[in-house]
Amino acid sequence: MNKFFAKKSSIISFIFIPIIFLWHPNWLGFLGVQPYWPLFWLLPWSMINGSINGLIFGLFLGLILDSLTLDDSFTQIPGLVCCGFLFGRIKFHSSILVGHFRYGLVCSFGSFLCGTLYFLQILFRNFSDSNSLMLIPSVKNILAEVFLTGFFAPFICSKLLKMFKFSKGKSQ
Numbered sequence: 001m002n003k004f005f006a007k008k009s010s011i012i013s014f015i016f017i018p019i020i021f022l023w024h025p026n027w028l029g030f031l032g033v034q035p036y037w038p039l040f041w042l043l044p045w046s047m048i049n050g051s052i053n054g055l056i057f058g059l060f061l062g063l064i065l066d067s068l069t070l071d072d073s074f075t076q077i078p079g080l081v082c083c084g085f086l087f088g089r090i091k092f093h094s095s096i097l098v099g100h101f102r103y104g105l106v107c108s109f110g111s112f113l114c115g116t117l118y119f120l121q122i123l124f125r126n127f128s129d130s131n132s133l134m135l136i137p138s139v140k141n142i143l144a145e146v147f148l149t150g151f152f153a154p155f156i157c158s159k160l161l162k163m164f165k166f167s168k169g170k171s172q
Contacts, residue, residue, distance in 0.1 A: 013160065014057075017041050018064055028148070033141050035148035036111040038065065038080060043087045043107055043153070044161035051088025058084025074121045079114030086110070100154040107157065108150030115142035 020037045028034060038061045046054025061084075062077030090106060119138050 018068055030148050031144045033144040035152050036145055039107045039110045040156040042084055043157050044164050046084050046087035047090050048164050051085045054084030054088035055081055079117040083110040100158055103157040104150040104153045107153035108146050111146045111149035115145055
């Protein structure tokens, strides 16, 4: 039984992404905004399995998260697909300290990319009736999400990366 969980830990942890996304723990938020949870799983998984698998699982994550949200006119798929592909191109680094900081920077960039693509969808959809004052809270939300994602990424991504490496080593 323990071997099963060791081999399937990446898939089991994949199931927790929608749960955390819906749970939305307020005590981890900043200015009413949460970190972008899917990137914490997508970064280490894409680093281990490559850019094509990252692209595919970014698509799956986007489909799952879009099916959970009530607003059906905007999608998270473009940002997650781009991040999955880009994260798969990143190589491991020998220095542990540099690796931890790099997780934060890469996840911050991914969060900025996903938040900007989502915001652009909203902006294009409501372009005719928008004014410039509507942009200020959206930019604040994107920047707060980028900060939180970059802050928590070194802690979460390093643990998930170790777990995924261990499970991949056990399966081979």
